Amino acid sequence: MSGASPVRSLPALEVRGLRTQFASRGGIVHAVDGVSFAIGRGEILGLVGESGSGKSVTGFSILGLVEPPGRVVEGEILLDGRPIGHLAAGAMRRLRGAQVAMVFQDPLMTLNPVLRIGTQMAAAVRAHDRVSRAAAWDRAGQALATVGIPSPRERLDAYPHQLSGGMRQRVAIATALLHSPKAIIADEPTTALDVSIQGQILAEVRRLADSTGTAFLWITHDLAVVSSLADAICVMYAGRVVERGPADAVIAAPRHPYTVALVGSVPSGHAPGERLPQLAGGLPPPGGDPGCLFRTRCPRATTVCATPPPQGDFGAGHTALCHHPVEHAA
Amino acid sequence: MLGFFLGRLAQAALVMLVMSVLVFLGVYAIGNPIDVLIDPAASPGQRLALIQQYGLDLPLWQQYLRFLGSVLQGDFGNSFVFRIPVLSLILSRLPATLELATTAMLIATLLGVPLGIWAGYRPQARSSKAIMAVSVIGFSVPTFWVGLLLILFFAVEFRWLPSGGRGPTGALGLSIWSAEGWTFLLLPALNLSLFKFGLLIRLVRAGTEEVMGSEHVRFARAQGLPERQVVGLHVLKNIGIPIITVFGLEFGSTLAFAVVTETVFNWPGMGKLIIESITALDRPVMVAYLILVVLLFVLINLLVELTYGFLDPRVRVKGAP
Numbered sequence: 001m002s003g004a005s006p007v008r009s010l011p012a013l014e015v016r017g018l019r020t021q022f023a024s025r026g027g028i029v030h031a032v033d034g035v036s037f038a039i040g041r042g043e044i045l046g047l048v049g050e051s052g053s054g055k056s057v058t059g060f061s062i063l064g065l066v067e068p069p070g071r072v073v074e075g076e077i078l079l080d081g082r083p084i085g086h087l088a089a090g091a092m093r094r095l096r097g098a099q100v101a102m103v104f105q106d107p108l109m110t111l112n113p114v115l116r117i118g119t120q121m122a123a124a125v126r127a128h129d130r131v132s133r134a135a136a137w138d139r140a141g142q143a144l145a146t147v148g149i150p151s152p153r154e155r156l157d158a159y160p161h162q163l164s165g166g167m168r169q170r171v172a173i174a175t176a177l178l179h180s181p182k183a184i185i186a187d188e189p190t191t192a193l194d195v196s197i198q199g200q201i202l203a204e205v206r207r208l209a210d211s212t213g214t215a216f217l218w219i220t221h222d223l224a225v226v227s228s229l230a231d232a233i234c235v236m237y238a239g240r241v242v243e244r245g246p247a248d249a250v251i252a253a254p255r256h257p258y259t260v261a262l263v264g265s266v267p268s269g270h271a272p273g274e275r276l277p278q279l280a281g282g283l284p285p286p287g288g289d290p291g292c293l294f295r296t297r298c299p300r301a302t303t304v305c306a307t308p309p310p311q312g313d314f315g316a317g318h319t320a321l322c323h324h325p326v327e328h329a330a
Numbered sequence: 331m332l333g334f335f336l337g338r339l340a341q342a343a344l345v346m347l348v349m350s351v352l353v354f355l356g357v358y359a360i361g362n363p364i365d366v367l368i369d370p371a372a373s374p375g376q377r378l379a380l381i382q383q384y385g386l387d388l389p390l391w392q393q394y395l396r397f398l399g400s401v402l403q404g405d406f407g408n409s410f411v412f413r414i415p416v417l418s419l420i421l422s423r424l425p426a427t428l429e430l431a432t433t434a435m436l437i438a439t440l441l442g443v444p445l446g447i448w449a450g451y452r453p454q455a456r457s458s459k460a461i462m463a464v465s466v467i468g469f470s471v472p473t474f475w476v477g478l479l480l481i482l483f484f485a486v487e488f489r490w491l492p493s494g495g496r497g498p499t500g501a502l503g504l505s506i507w508s509a510e511g512w513t514f515l516l517l518p519a520l521n522l523s524l525f526k527f528g529l530l531i532r533l534v535r536a537g538t539e540e541v542m543g544s545e546h547v548r549f550a551r552a553q554g555l556p557e558r559q560v561v562g563l564h565v566l567k568n569i570g571i572p573i574i575t576v577f578g579l580e581f582g583s584t585l586a587f588a589v590v591t592e593t594v595f596n597w598p599g600m601g602k603l604i605i606e607s608i609t610a611l612d613r614p615v616m617v618a619y620l621i622l623v624v625l626l627f628v629l630i631n632l633l634v635e636l637t638y639g640f641l642d643p644r645v646r647v648k649g650a651p
Contacts, residue, residue, distance in 0.1 A: 111549070114568055124553040127555045
């Protein structure tokens, strides 16, 4: 896969030291606490973590769509090397959808139920290009065809409720692709779909990434999805990336105890009826704790874990932030 | 579509039938109209003749059937007071009320919907809070009092507008064709619109807030749609159904019960007619008016339901266009 060459020209999307905080009554919540990653052209980066780990907020932060009381307080976001983190609202608006697009989790909720598919897609076309209504519908139809929707012209006249869940998600992906953006942020787009449809969509996305060169940030809690789709993986825990590396290396030889627990709780690889290992406890409140945030649930935790964990390097770009990384025999 | 329509029509007919019974019984319970009609000095023979002429000696159910029969032929009888057919009496008052109610609805909609959208779009802004305060005043202050204030300021104090009555009428019996007609229409219409204005603001704001927080608005923003488009395309059509519903009901009740405003501004509409009829115990007018009001509501609701299908494809019946 294309992730094999670590040194490339400029990455399509790069995030450096992103911090997003939410002011709440109980104090400041550090939802995203210094996240960095880079995705090359045509690459798919899987951002994995449990609910509340800050994955989605990372996505919204990139698009400048964090709503108050949330606020991006620090960090740089580079699109093709160009910083976009501090753009004015209007400039950011022109960038969204055109240069970097987003696909959401629930395809039933993301399409407006009372507007035709074509109307919504044409609006997205015309948000960035001054073209006629008819031309916009044409482009919408072509986009539907590229994501493998049969008889796209008729689909444009349909309302969302007339399409299946998988179809609707294809429509959402086609909408994101309308302006051939440099990067697409996909926030759990297959979670609401059944497994066979999910497989089709994943294959489609892989093909699109390879053919269009679009970089994908694939946000999910499902390790099985990223293991088959992503080139590289970042594992997030409580707002921080705790482990990163090539997808196969992270899945086959996880180093951080949290990743080990995540991999261990995937049903495949266990005998039927066997009790799956569970992680006790819940996420800590993401706060200004400098130590390892996983230590409250970690079986390997010692007193040293209250200090900032060192970055262990395991070769080929595989790193983990841990005092006691898991050893794997050769 | 035709089946849906016929079903609704049958429902409407049933409602009308039930209402005709209720109206008939209700008015019957008011008492004997003969005492109002007849000269107290009349002889018992004349009295009996009159009772038989109106069929008031028949059993109740027979009286009802006679009533129903003539109503179905469009005959509501003659007004006791005006001595002319009731239907033409009411219809002669209809244009005045119609133009008053329509103007009031237009004012309420043209002002209330944009203000409501703004208040829902920026719920935290100071201007939005001011709008909400105005809306509370709009539907909590009594109509007659506001009417009196309007007269006091615009008619008595500044002498800009007439204090009551109706301007010269033109085609269709409407007074909207001349500037003078509008000077008479403006104050009562404003007064009548106030409640609807307040109601629409709250309704539209609630709808807008809900739509603005929805995932599809987030998705639209993620596509880089300008805010103008987000509101114009996504909000307007999504909040349509509750607005149309309330709009229909309000329009009906404004037509039927503009009584207070019509009285305060001495507006010669249907509301004023019904009040006069009640004080004079003019039975045929009351009955006909109530039946027509029910018909009006049934028709408006039918129209509103047909509009739903246009606004929301999900409520469209199978086979509908």
